Amino acid sequence: MQSGDGHFGPFGISRRVLLAALPVLALAACQSKTAGDVLDPGGSAAAPEAKGAATPAPSAGPVPSAQTFGSGETKVFMLLPLSASGGMGEKGRRMFDAAKLAMADLGNQTITLSVQDTRGDSAVAKDLVVKAMTSGARVIIGPAELDAAQRLTSISGPTRPPVLVLAENFPGAPRLYAMALNEADSAAAGAAAIAQKGKRKFVLFVARSPIAGAIEKRVANGLSITGASIALTMPFDPVAEAEKAAADMLATVSTPEGVVIAIGDASPLPILRALKARGVSADKVAVIGTARWLEQPLADPLFQGSYVAALDKSEAGPIADRFKATYGYAPDINAIYAYDSVALTAGIAGAMGPKGFTPQILENRNGFRGSAGVFHFRSDGASERSMSFYRIDRGVAKKIANSVTGF
Structure with a gap:
């Protein structure tokens, strides 16, 4: 599909797909809500300020279990610590809400997202990666635990799909791409x-x-x-x-x-x-x-x-406003990373199909524009962000x- 700007960059993808508002702008003619609406960079949220109190916690409720969203051809696994205790579990549930919002905005017609619970256990996370590989996943999002992410470096071979890692301070590794700002x-x-x-x-x-x-x-x-x-x-x-x-x-x-x-x-x-x-x-x-x-x-x-x-939090203004209106609490940066991961995956799948998750696309130097600003992945898995x-x-x-x- 050609985007509305008519300009094409490397690998046959329009420059809008590669840089403007994540690659999802290529879906503009295919969805009722375009990525331009979703990731409007003109948001008016204030610049980061000192936080005197923590962001309000998600509303009390049952811990979400493994669920599947969307009906797209491209299979995606997302590994989150949904039932973990303490802050890790809260982080996982915020990311879960962000993933649901991204699917509603952009992904329901382009990917099938299977959200799995790592329980905050590194061994479980590694087992779920193996399960994703044998289930035909084209890309994996997560895990959010650093130890679990580091364990994935021992899983190699041509059948391992690329992984968009959500763990903080993960330095990256080949085909294990760090989403969080290091x-x-x-x-x-x-x-x-x-x-x-x-x-x-x-x-x-x-x-x-x-x-x-x-x-x-x-x-x-x-x-x-x-x-x-x-x-x-x-x-x-x-x-x-x-x-x-x-x-x-x-x-x-x-x-x-x-x-x-x-x-x-x-x-x-x-x-x-x-x-x-x-x-x-x-x-x-x-x-x-x-x-x-x-x-x-x-x-x-x-x-x-x-x-x-x-990162400039004003970039995420439109998403943050809609997130709070939907769930009743403000998203933190981890929720923004989760949203962008799902949006990026949906955008590539919509523009390129299930086989679009190649190093040439993911490591393109033009990068992507997410709700936390422009970023790109290096061949060693590290992300570089403006x-x-x-x-x-x-x-x-x-x-x-x-x-x-x-x-």
């Missing part, structure tokens, strides 16, 4: 944006974790584009070693031009406090946080003047640039 990419984009202003000597504070090396590599690569570099990387325990890390840094690099702090969901306040006590603060040195900072209140004056590269750049001012993250990247 903290490494946020840190790299923020550092690169500051380096473009002429800063050259950076220090990276990173929490000790399995992804610390990946964060250092991504930040170093992002800086190298501008000729800047990491003068020192300080792995540390953000809770117990902030004072020592700050002292050790200054013993080695007395005058950094930029300080990057990537410590996951830990509070950056201890290291910010320790640095300020030694004369290193945002009014003297460029302090760069990550998108994880926006998940907590920013009212403390120690945050003042810091920079963060993060982000907005924010400066924290009196407890609020205020946008100062529309599009920054660290790649």
Whole structure:
């Protein structure tokens, strides 16, 4: 099908399919609600701000069981921790609601979506991937558990379909594509944006974790584009070693031009406090946080003047409004990733059919426009996303640039 713009990009797909509002615009003539209606980039939602309270939880009700939606030719499996306890189960149920909304908007006629419950168990998730492979799935969405996603790297062979992984901080692997924004990419984009202003000597504070090396590599690569570099990387325990890390840094690099702090969901306040006590603060040195900072209140004056590269929530305005109207609570970023995963799958299936999920299509450099902005997948499974750049001012993250990247 030719899209309304009449222009075709690589692999015979219209450029609208590849870039504008996910690939689903190719369905405009086939559906009562077009993707242009669904993913209108002109949404008016406010920029990210410090969150004083958590997003309201989904309405109480029975835990959803495995269900199938749609009647399209393309079979898709979605693996979610629907019956898991605690925050993981809540995350799975938010994603489930997002998947239902995406199917109603875009997918019911193009894909058949089978949602399976991993129960938050990595072994169950791996078994469900094998089940999906033997059931003719053309693509798998999920799992949302990092351990489960990492287990999938041991499943290889030509029969394994591509997987759109929903787990946070999954770095990606060949044909295992990371949907969620990685903290490494946020840190790299923020550092690169500051380096473009002429800063050259950076220090990276990173929490000790399995992804610390990946964060250092991504930040170093992002800086190298501008000729800047990491003068020192300080792995540390953000809770117990902030004072020592700050002292050790200054013993080695007395005058950094930029300080990057990537410590996951830990509070950056201890290291910010320790640095300020030694004369290193945002009014003297460029302090760069990550998108994880926006998940907590920013009212403390120690945050003042810091920079963060993060997804622009205003991109998801129309979807967020409709989601809240449908389910009675606001979607979080994980629900947005789930929505985009189903929408992307439906778009490719509608434009290319069941055989359209090839590396050439999924890894196309033009990328896709989702409800959280433009992104594309690399051959190593990592995703690269365009982000907005924010400066924290009196407890609020205020946008100062529309599009920054660290790649």
